[in-house]
Amino acid sequence: xxxxxxxxxxxxxxxxxxxxxxxxxxxxxxxxxxxxxxxxxxxxxxxxxxxxxxxxxxxxxxxxx
Numbered sequence: 001x002x003x004x005x006x007x008x009x010x011x012x013x014x015x016x017x018x019x020x021x022x023x024x025x026x027x028x029x030x031x032x033x034x035x036x037x038x039x040x041x042x043x044x045x046x047x048x049x050x051x052x053x054x055x056x057x058x059x060x061x062x063x064x065x
Contacts, residue, residue, distance in 0.1 A: 003029050003030060003032070003034065006029045006034065006037065006038075007026050007029050007030065010022055010025060010026055010029075010041075013041075013045075016045075016048065017044060017048075021044055024040065025037050025040050025041050025044075028040060
């Protein structure tokens with residue numbers, strides 16, 4: 001996935017993640033650290049799975065694809 005597409009897909013998590021977390025992950029992606037951005041997003045989502053039903057659905061979908 002290219003940088004622009006990844007950053008646009010981050011909008012899906014706008015109501016789940018804090019603004020600072022979104023900015024950090026977006027900054028990593030735009031600077032070229034796609035691996036770090038993906039890893040950071042997965043880590044944050046994994047930690048928030050218990051708090052949000054939507055995160056659980058997203059995580060389940062990631063495992064099936």
